Amino acid sequence: MEIGALVFDILGTLVDEPAGIRAAIRRAQPDADADELVRQWLGHVATEQQRIVEGERPYAPSDVLDREAAQTEALAVAGRRMPPWSDTVEGLNRLAEHYPLIGLSNASRTTLLRMNAHAGLRWHQALSAEEAQSYKPDRAVYELAVELTKTRPERLLMVAAHAWDLRGAQSVGLRTAYVARPIGDPPTEADRFDFYADDLTDLAAQLAKLRM
Known part of the structure; x- marks a missing residue:
């Protein structure tokens, strides 16, 4: 080979990836259920990426999908550390x-x-x-x-x-x-x-x- x-x-x-998102959520929203929000975030991104691959949605870069999941620009950016x-x-x-x-x-x-x-x-x-x-x-x-x-x-x-x-x-x-x-x-x-x-x-x- x-x-x-x-x-x-x-x-x-x-x-x-989950650890980076979890840390960002805890910094921004200390009282939130970080594990549940991570699950929702990653679930949304995976679902929307699949919809794009299957032609059900026009292409959107991952930044857009993260903003949709995080609902704020600051959290979406922080979640990529x-x-x-x-x-x-x-x-x-x-x-x-x-x-x-x-x-x-x-x-x-x-x-x-x-x-x-x-x-x-x-x-x-x-x-x-x-x-x-x-x-x-x-x-x-x-x-x-x-x-x-x-x-x-x-x-x-x-x-x-x-x-x-x-x-x-x-x-x-x-x-x-x-x-x-x-x-x-x-x-x-x-x-x-x-x-x-x-x-x-x-x-x-x-x-x-x-x-x-």
Whole structure:
């Protein structure tokens, strides 16, 4: 298996999205039920993204969907200060020694820039689904990475904590690596991914063996 570049999901895979939103809500509304508001927020965003993919709603960037969920601009912006998982920064640095790293997120360009800076994420290139005017798992979003690298899809490895995301990547021929996270979408018995890793350190070790 030849891997020319790694393509990473960001929200949930590299940063703890619910924790970032929860912290923002607690700062803005100390007496609110933060866990319930997080559930409603993420549920609204997921529903509206799916409606856009299915053509039931015109495209709107993630900033708009967040404002709809948060109901205030200040809270929506604050909710994108996502803490990275403990292995994220070191894991990206290790992997960057051997592969080009590409971020591929449903977050808008503006949100992606802010989120990357806050979490200290290392990229060679970060792509937003906004460029495809759609959302993952729409094929058009994964094709952004193929177009960028000018390489065969099977030489790209999609890394995500969401099985639905990896299935979307498989639909355009990308290799897949599932990384377990507490808030991810775990694989089913029917899923067949190329790698299964406990974290980015584990993934780096598995890829190192592949290069031997």
